[in-house]
Amino acid sequence: MSSQTFPSKLLENAVNEFSRLPGIGKKTALRLVLYLLRQDKGVAVQFSDAIRQMREEIKYCKVCHNISDTDVCSICSTPSRDGRLVCVVESVKDVMAIENTQQYHGVYHVLGGVISPMDGIGPNDLSIGSLEARVKDGTVAEVIFALPTTMEGDTTNFYLYRKLEPYQVKITTIARGVAIGDELEYIDEVTLGRSLVNRQLFSTTL
Amino acid sequence: MSSQTFPSKLLENAVNEFSRLPGIGKKTALRLVLYLLRQDKGVAVQFSDAIRQMREEIKYCKVCHNISDTDVCSICSTPSRDGRLVCVVESVKDVMAIENTQQYHGVYHVLGGVISPMDGIGPNDLSIGSLEARVKDGTVAEVIFALPTTMEGDTTNFYLYRKLEPYQVKITTIARGVAIGDELEYIDEVTLGRSLVNRQLFSTTL
Secondary structure: OOOOOOOOHHHHHHHHHHHOOOOOOHHHHHHHHHHHHHOOHHHHHHHHHHHHHHHHHOEEOOOOOOEEOOOOOOOOOOOOOEEEEEEEEOOHHHHHHHHHHOOOOEEEEEOOOOOEHHHOEOHHHOOOHHHHHHHHOOOOOEEEEOOOOOHHHHHHHHHHHHHHOOOOOEEEEOOOOOOOOOOHHHOOHHHHHHHHHOOOOOOOOO | OOOOOOOOHHHHHHHHHHHOOOOOOHHHHHHHHHHHHHOOHHHHHHHHHHHHHHHHHOEEOOOOOOEEOOOOOOOOOOOOOEEEEEEEEOOHHHHHHHHHHOOOOEEEEEOOOOOEHHHOEOHHHOOOHHHHHHHHOOOOOEEEEOOOOOHHHHHHHHHHHHHHOOOOOEEEEOOOOOOOOOOHHHOOHHHHHHHHHOOOOOOOOO
16 A cells, blocks of 8 residues: 555545554555545544544643643542552553552552653653652652553662652552463463462452 | 543543544544544644544545545546546545556546445435436446445446446446465355356466
8 A cells, every 4th residue: 555546635644644543554544534534524523623622632630640631630639539549550541440440549640651761761751750749748658559560660660669768658569460260371470470479368258 | 441431521532532433442542542642732633634624625526426636536637548438436445446456547436335225325325327427428438347246236236237228338347256366275156156157268468
């Protein structure tokens, strides 16, 4: 499709824009654009408006950097949530994933990435300073690390640990182990090994 | 993800709009939206503008109904193309596919679909009247059917054949047979059977 000749410049532009998105190739982009073209004009206009409005008007919570329509997000501003418990995550997607479990009643801190020298992302590109400030305040009792189990995630955990260590705050990390429903024979040895080392007292309640 | 709680209404809107596109689920939609959010504001705005402009300003060729930026498309208005040869296709995608072969020098007629009573698409929903008018004009020598080999495609072929039969015009259909590179043992029997019935004189030039 590289030498594709489009019957229209407008069509070509729209296809190019779509195919710039991750995981969308030229063929899929063309299919999506032709779909929008077949629908009523309102469908494409509404689509276009939603994207533009989202990008132009969306805010980030001043406290936790989560996406928000207000200055302080709905999680940080809910009085029933435990503000002394702060879960550190990489991105908004992770906040949504944890919220979906309905098992967590603390608040969050969205770093906006993990330290990755290969991609040119250093500590100063992430919202680490504001996390330190929150902890320094003395209102935080426990910081839970919930970063990805990659080299970059581990590096970030280590960096944060060194930063937060001086303040008398409990630092924990989410449990790693065999996922519910997984079969032992297919688990990688690192996970299986850790799940043995970090074994828990058996309980019939969970 | 059905009971997904979004941290922002704007985010939710954008995700919903994306997931309305065919083949895009909620998870993919969220991934695409968060990608646009991570980029410079200009990227999302340009994306949004390209879609809106495409939908609002795109035209269809008066002659062949192909997508066009002008009243008559670039194919119909090229003098070197043989206007007496009209290839009937379902959609713009098929025009692009045939143009890519660089083997066709006639013009097109885009039906905008095929007759499909199950989907409520009758002959009047397609640009069949204008095809008949083109043939009636007497400037068309041959009409080539290049519709999909589905029941709907066959029905449409038959309907068109009956419509165009009265006018002294040659009616042909693109060759069906074993695709180049295909192995015989994996071809369905209908295609293989037809390729034997419609066998061609061997030639060393093609």
